Amino acid sequence: DAGITQSPRHKVTETGTPVTLRCHQTENHRYMYWYRQDPGHGLRLIHYSYGVKDTDKGEVSDGYSVSRSKTEDFLLTLESATSSQTSVYFCAIRSSEGTDTQYFGPGTRLTVL
Amino acid sequence: GENVEQHPSTLSVQEGDSAVIKCTYSDSASNYFPWYKQELGKGPQLIIDIRSNVGEKKDQRIAVTLNKTAKHFSLHITETQPEDSAVYFCAASPGTASKLTFGTGTRLQVTL
Numbered sequence: 001d002a003g004i005t006q007s008p009r010h011k012v013t014e015t016g017t018p019v020t021l022r023c024h025q026t027e028n029h030r031y032m033y034w035y036r037q038d039p040g041h042g043l044r045l046i047h048y049s050y051g052v053k054d055t056d057k058g059e060v061s062d063g064y065s066v067s068r069s070k071t072e073d074f075l076l077t078l079e080s081a082t083s084s085q086t087s088v089y090f091c092a093i094r095s096s097e098g099t100d101t102q103y104f105g106p107g108t109r110l111t112v113l
Numbered sequence: 114g115e116n117v118e119q120h121p122s123t124l125s126v127q128e129g130d131s132a133v134i135k136c137t138y139s140d141s142a143s144n145y146f147p148w149y150k151q152e153l154g155k156g157p158q159l160i161i162d163i164r165s166n167v168g169e170k171k172d173q174r175i176a177v178t179l180n181k182t183a184k185h186f187s188l189h190i191t192e193t194q195p196e197d198s199a200v201y202f203c204a205a206s207p208g209t210a211s212k213l214t215f216g217t218g219t220r221l222q223v224t225l
Contacts, residue, residue: 031211042119042202042215043157050210058212059114090156100145100211104156 003027004105006091012111019078021108023091031094032074033102034058034066036087043090049074081112115140117205119216126193127224134219136203137185143205146179146186147213151200160201161188193223 003026013019023032031050035043035058045058047066055066063085065077078085091105116139126132138146144165149157163170163177163186170177174193179186190197200220204213 033212040217042117042217043204043213044215045212048210048212056210059214094211100206100208101147101159101162102211102213103159104149106156 004091004093004103006089006105006108008108009106010109012113013081014113015082016080019081019110019112021076021089021110023074023076023105025072025074025093027093028071029093029095030071032068033092033094034064034074034076035090035092035104036060036085037090037107038087046076046089081110083112086110086112115143115205115207115214117203117214117216119203119219121219122217123220123222125222125224128193128195130193132188132190132193132197132221132223134188134201134203134221135185136187136205136216137183138205138214139184140205140207141184142207144208145206145211146177147204147206148177148188149202149204151202151218157202190221193221195223195225197221198223 005024007022033048034046037043044060049055049068067075089108092102095101119136147162150160151157174191176189200218203216206213
């Protein structure tokens with residue numbers, strides 16, 4: 001798992017409530033990513049970070065925000081969850097500078113009712 | 114942006130046979146092509162990757178080939194075993210911030 005943990009691993013919430021997912025890494029990697037996985041779509045990039053307080057949008061960023069105040073933590077927030085955000089969310093890290101290799105965490109299954 | 118298409122969506126082979134999964138990409142700037150294996154309830158695991166300056170790469174029973182001109186790359190698994198059963202994803206990256214665009218996945222089933 002390249003020292004990546006995600007919390008919570010499962011969450012059920014209601015439409016309109018805020019939700020924050022956490023990704024934690026222990027190996028001081030600079031780049032971190034959030035993807036969502038849905039049937040028929042593979043994995044799609046939501047946001048990524050290239051350093052503390054440095055973030056950028058991915059392919060499906062609408063409705064999501066991120067924050068990275070420490071190297072080890074990358075937070076994904078759904079300000080007002082919708083049923084279309086029901087998905088499995090994966091965090092990933094880029095293993096080192098000069099490589100494109102990404103390793104993924106175990107995922108968080110989010111259900112929005 | 115990049116678009117990656119993956120075929121087939123499902124593949125069933127008998128143990129010991131070979132399996133081939135194919136992907137095409139649209140962005141000629143893409144230069145990194147990883148393959149991931151995902152087992153039920155787990156995150157994707159990198160199994161092999163290739164860069165655009167290489168045409169083929171092999172690791173034991175797994176190989177990847179890349180045709181830059183045609184913009185397609187393929188995963189080859191030989192002597193398949195039941196533990197190869199999983200969902201496989203291809204991906205492409207232009208190298209910018211290493212952002213990956215994934216294919217939609219292939220469910221491989223290896224039957225006894």
